Amino acid sequence: MDISKQEAQGSLDQIQAAVSQTRKRIAAGSTAPLLILWGAIWFVAYLVTYLSYPFEFELYCLRLTHRVSIGIHIAGLCWLVLVLIGMGASWIIGVRRAPVKSPHNKRWGFCWLILFVYAGVWLALLWPWNEYQINAFLASLPMFAYVVMGLWADRVLLWLGIVVTLLIIAGFFLFLFQPAFWLWMAILGGGALAGTGLYIRKAWR
């Protein structure tokens, strides 16, 4: 079969365009919903943490009045519920409804699970810590995973992981042991995740 130079060039351009479009659309179909989901979870959970933090009540015991903070327990419960919902939704989005069926999808899921199991072990060994330290640690953990995934899969994840990790560190030291840290994490941390997800969804479709 003989074809002209122009036709050959046109075919190569078509291939390049199809490859680029497919890569972006696959990333938009699997990465964007996960980022939006976790961005929303971070935003709600950190906002609840910030708003509930001042809640406390007075406990009368042995003629003494103790002020007991319940805000941290409300926030902890909120986090637990939202993280469990997020994990279930992530499994559905990332494994069952993924546009590309890959033997790696389940492995990625198990990698995340193992990462958090190890984190639980480290936290138990490193006790005592305060709520700011544990939150900065737990928030940076998925960012570490994003950076690692970004090296193999999607460069957007790499940069997002680095930027949010820097935001966590900056917020931790800027608002050392201050409740404003929760607001910082809600707006900048959650916002960065959801914002990147929305950008990918809009720009790469």
Add this chain to the structure above:
Amino acid sequence: MPEIDTIIHQPVRLKIMASLMTIEPGEQVDFVYLRKILNLTDGNLGAHLAKLENAGYVKIEKTFISRKPRTFINVTGKGRDAFDEHTTALKKIIGGSKK
């Protein structure tokens, strides 16, 4: 000497093959998703995939996920070799090394 593959050279099938080549060996892409990416109708994509399947270039697998039927497609080893040969032939024609 690499030659132009007449099955792959057809514009729609070229786009299908190029899209499928972006996924790793062992991975499969959802039919509906591929249809949306390439902006094709069910019938059009199905017909071109059938031609590629007959040539042994793609493998089509129908399965059920959560009791819903889903179709997944991947490029075979033969398909990857044919696509590589086709692109090499195209590059040879334009006389460069640009992909």
